[in-house]
Amino acid sequence: MSTDHRRDENTVTDVARLLPTPPRRDLPASRNHAVKELVLSEITSTRGTVHDAPRRRHLRRAVLLPALGTVVAAAAVGVVVTVNRPTPAPVPPGATADSPAVQLLARVAAVADKRPSPAVTDTSYVYVDTMQAFTSSGATVDKNGNLHEDPASAGLDKPRPRQVWIPVANLCEKSLLRQNGRDLDITSRNGSCPDQGSLNRPTYRLLASLPTDPRALLDRIYTETKGHGSTPDQEAFVTIGDLLRESAAPPGITAALYRAAALIPGVTSVPDATDAAGRHGVAVARDDGFVRSEWIFNAATDELLGERDVLTTDSPGRGRAGDVVGTTAIMTKAIVAGIGQTS
Amino acid sequence: MRTGVRAGDHDVFAELFDRHAGGVYNHAFRLTWSWSTAEDVVALTFLEAWRLRHKVEPEGGSLLPWLLGIATNVARNTTRAARRYQAALTRLHADPPTPDFAQDVADRVDDIHAAAAARAALERLRPGERDVVALVVWAGLDQASAAQALGISVGTVRSRLSRARANLRATRDSTAARERHRGSGQVQGSHTTVAWPGQEARDEH
Numbered sequence: 001m002s003t004d005h006r007r008d009e010n011t012v013t014d015v016a017r018l019l020p021t022p023p024r025r026d027l028p029a030s031r032n033h034a035v036k037e038l039v040l041s042e043i044t045s046t047r048g049t050v051h052d053a054p055r056r057r058h059l060r061r062a063v064l065l066p067a068l069g070t071v072v073a074a075a076a077v078g079v080v081v082t083v084n085r086p087t088p089a090p091v092p093p094g095a096t097a098d099s100p101a102v103q104l105l106a107r108v109a110a111v112a113d114k115r116p117s118p119a120v121t122d123t124s125y126v127y128v129d130t131m132q133a134f135t136s137s138g139a140t141v142d143k144n145g146n147l148h149e150d151p152a153s154a155g156l157d158k159p160r161p162r163q164v165w166i167p168v169a170n171l172c173e174k175s176l177l178r179q180n181g182r183d184l185d186i187t188s189r190n191g192s193c194p195d196q197g198s199l200n201r202p203t204y205r206l207l208a209s210l211p212t213d214p215r216a217l218l219d220r221i222y223t224e225t226k227g228h229g230s231t232p233d234q235e236a237f238v239t240i241g242d243l244l245r246e247s248a249a250p251p252g253i254t255a256a257l258y259r260a261a262a263l264i265p266g267v268t269s270v271p272d273a274t275d276a277a278g279r280h281g282v283a284v285a286r287d288d289g290f291v292r293s294e295w296i297f298n299a300a301t302d303e304l305l306g307e308r309d310v311l312t313t314d315s316p317g318r319g320r321a322g323d324v325v326g327t328t329a330i331m332t333k334a335i336v337a338g339i340g341q342t343s
Numbered sequence: 344m345r346t347g348v349r350a351g352d353h354d355v356f357a358e359l360f361d362r363h364a365g366g367v368y369n370h371a372f373r374l375t376w377s378w379s380t381a382e383d384v385v386a387l388t389f390l391e392a393w394r395l396r397h398k399v400e401p402e403g404g405s406l407l408p409w410l411l412g413i414a415t416n417v418a419r420n421t422t423r424a425a426r427r428y429q430a431a432l433t434r435l436h437a438d439p440p441t442p443d444f445a446q447d448v449a450d451r452v453d454d455i456h457a458a459a460a461a462r463a464a465l466e467r468l469r470p471g472e473r474d475v476v477a478l479v480v481w482a483g484l485d486q487a488s489a490a491q492a493l494g495i496s497v498g499t500v501r502s503r504l505s506r507a508r509a510n511l512r513a514t515r516d517s518t519a520a521r522e523r524h525r526g527s528g529q530v531q532g533s534h535t536t537v538a539w540p541g542q543e544a545r546d547e548h
Contacts, residue, residue: 008486011504016480018511022461023454027368031382036360039389042428043356 101269101284102262104297109258111302115251118335124168126204126248127342129332130306131276133159134325156324159276161331164246165339168204170194176339199224199239204335207249214259221260233264237286241295244304248333270294275306277329287312291325306330344406348392349399356396360389363407367414370482374418374474376462383432388414390428408484412492415474467514472507475500 167173172193196206270283283294309326347355371384478489490497
């Protein structure tokens with residue numbers, strides 16, 4: 001054992017010697033303060049639920065996930081809906097071949113399949129313009145660091161425009177998020193280059209390389225999302241939702257994503273749902289026991305309009321069952337020649 | 344500390360932040376190579392830690408390995424984590440950059456070169472090896488803690504480290520060969536002890 005230990009120590013020392021030493025620094029004091037305040041204010045909006053009886057554990061965990069406001073995530077690119085994915089919840093009855101949800105997905109898949117393939121080169125960009133709104137947290141922090149809860153201020157924010165430009169082939173190229181009048185460089189710096197991304201942050205080329213067989217595609221999604229989310233089924237559904245929202249794929253892949261979603265147990269339909277731009281449509285949905293995530297389609301054209309998240313359980317500090325906690329409208333999605341271009 | 348975190352005690356959580364934010368910040372930098380992204384990862388890590396606090400075992404040592412494990416997942420998966428807390432991040436970015444921060448950036452040109460060199464070396468390794476190297480070599484966790492942080496076995500940590508060493512040696516040797524070829528040959532086999540970070544874990548004791 002001690003021989004093992006010594007050998008391990010040697011390996012570590014060797015590796016340390018072989019690698020250049022990265023720089024270290026302290027979190028600048030003012031930033032440290034900002035981050036700490038933020039964390040404390042977020043966790044405080046859950047105060048009062050903390051010592052609840054064990055039977056409420058599931059609910060409590062749901063509350064802890066953000067109720068938070070406005071749209072953004074600088075670090076984040078392709079994603080935006082505040083979906084709660086906490087503990088496993090009772091799964092609604094599985095969709096059957098005849099269920100309205102499966103029929104709707106088959107229809108939107110057929111429509112997607114017939115769209116022409118866009119002209120794409122390696123230097124093109126995927127441009128997506130959306131309107132998005134989320135529930136704000138009621139808690140605020142004053143300048144002395146004291147926390148104030150204001151349940152009245154919790155509620156859905158006004159939808160705000162958000163635009164992203166993502167490189168078609170290589171995430172090492174510049175990516176941009178424009179929102180609330182400011183441009184945010186969201187270029188990936190995590191990986192080796194070139195980088196086609198992953199299912200969590202895909203390029204068009206990555207999506208184009210996915211299988212078009214729905215079962216194979218769904219298997220791939222289950223594999224890549226293993227261990228994430230509340231349940232594998234919900235995570236698969238949410239992952240497909242992400243892919244449909246702020247990324248673009250060849251028509252055959254988009255169709256396959258819809259067909260794959262139809263294979264996920266527990267997918268239901270909602271006869272009338274409204275997106276962030278106020279447009280009505282029919283929705284395909286999945287409920288994780290706390291929040292129902294809906295993909296809304298134009299009932300006449302079967303095109304994807306947007307998304308909505310609706311609480312299905314009362315959630316203290318966040319809202320009551322039936323409250324909308326997140327909403328998106330997809331306004332434009334296009335392949336463009338460069339950053340800043342919109343057509 | 345563990346009991347307090349588990350019970351959702353805000354004061355204890357604040358203390359957890361004070362103690363480990365710096366360690367998480369530096370680890371996050373070594374995963375993302377951007378100080379501003381690292382800041383986001385710190386925020387997301389502690390928010391995730393709060394959400395996952397019931398998973399903390401009442402008995403045990405420092406919570407740093409647990410936090411670094413969360414940070415590793417967050418950094419690999421910023422989009423998904425950020426979606427959970429996007430409003431929070433919005434507020435973080437809404438704060439105007441402060442003078443000390445700007446000054447800092449100006450002071451750190453050397454850091455940029457050091458970071459580029461470390462990053463280039465690390466990226467020759469496989470992703471799984473990088474995670475282990477970042478935790479064990481740079482953050483100074485012992486191998487059992489790193490295994491726990493990453494949810495893998497100690498044996499896997501050990502074998503990834505060995506592979507990392509083999510890869511790095513191969514790179515060094517081929518670089519040395521090239522250098523010799525160019526007639527400068529000084530690189531090889533310098534056995535000076537190089538200090539490496541590992542400060543986070545050592546701060547604990």
